[in-house]
Amino acid sequence: MDEALLRSLTPGVIAVLVRRGADFAAAEDAVQEALVEAFRAGADQAPRDAKGWLVTVAWRKFLDATRADAARRRREDRVAEEPAPGPAPAVDDTLRLYFLCAHPSLTPASAVALTLRAVGGLTTRQIAEAYLVPEATMAQRISRAKRTVSGVRFDRPGDVSTVLRVLYLVFNEGYSGDVDLAAEAIRLTRQLAARVDHPEPAGLLALMLLHHARRAARTAPDGSLVPLAEQDRGRWDTALIAEGVDVLQVALARDRLGEFQAQAAIAALHADAPTAAETDWVQIVEWYDELVRLTGSPVVRLNRAVAVGEADGPRAGLAALAALDASLPRYDAVAAYLHERDGDLPRAARLYAEAAHRAADLAERDHLTRQAARLNTRLREGRRRQARHDPHDTA
Known part of the structure; x- marks a missing residue:
């Protein structure tokens, strides 16, 4: 069967099993076993309704595991009889599964890791690399998270801010090109923004759209990175930019500013500039000031130093940089850029x-x-x- 198709169906199949009574950990295990069987079957035996087939096989795997475990005999009595095979209902449970993975009983780090594994389809190795920890450490973290949410009612949503962090990390993982999940993250964030009465999901959606609009221009034909100032703006997707700006304006009009709205406002100012030289750096610094107020993040302060260097000159940027910890990721790169602009080429x-x-x-x-x-x-x-x-x- 088509691996990409099976991967896209996995979250929905897990959600169906959970809704039928399986706990999260058992549901994911059963679906993984069903996927192994699907891969063994090969493309020549692909069923007409792939999701329905996966649900049927995974449910049987779950029942077999339940019956084989004497400690679960009591739960087996409560499990409904196996439904007859047939088309799976056309319901997108993926977003609900995100909320389950963002349950309040989980730490944000565990919630993100579990969601990337169960919903995003990333391997444990890929998640470990994103967190810069050993693969064995990440495997233990995911296993603990699965045990934590086992038995949790599927209709208990988790924290919205955690879900937003998860969605943004999935988007960035896809944006890097290692695993293309950017479009899926946008789809889910669009759903979340439509269902949640809060402007921050819309802010995140706007941010994703504005970043995604520049995707074609971010790399040269040889795969090398193209800095924002050097990108061919004619390759930017103007329709995505327009949608992102519209979504952002509606969110900002609600006067409940959050960090994703502020980030989107900065991205919108970059997108609005016809050329790099015409970028409104003064406004960008003002939005970074808002971000610092909202988050206090050292990374935000680092990016602000770049903006200050553009708005007020490299010496001002270096002064802002001097107040930060030199061990921050990308500190040396920012310092190099500002020293180059200041004319100190050997140091740069x-x-x-x-x-x-x-x-x-x-x-x-x-x-x-x-x-x-x-x-x-x-x-x-x-x-x-x-x-x-x-x-x-x-x-």
């Missing part, structure tokens, strides 16, 4: 090289390495020109 080249050495993402590492090489080439050419003009200077 060294910082770009240090930032490349510390970068976890291969594409970012390559980009920073190229920046260091570019400046070192300029420095060498400058020394050669100087030597030609002053042949007696051999220093």
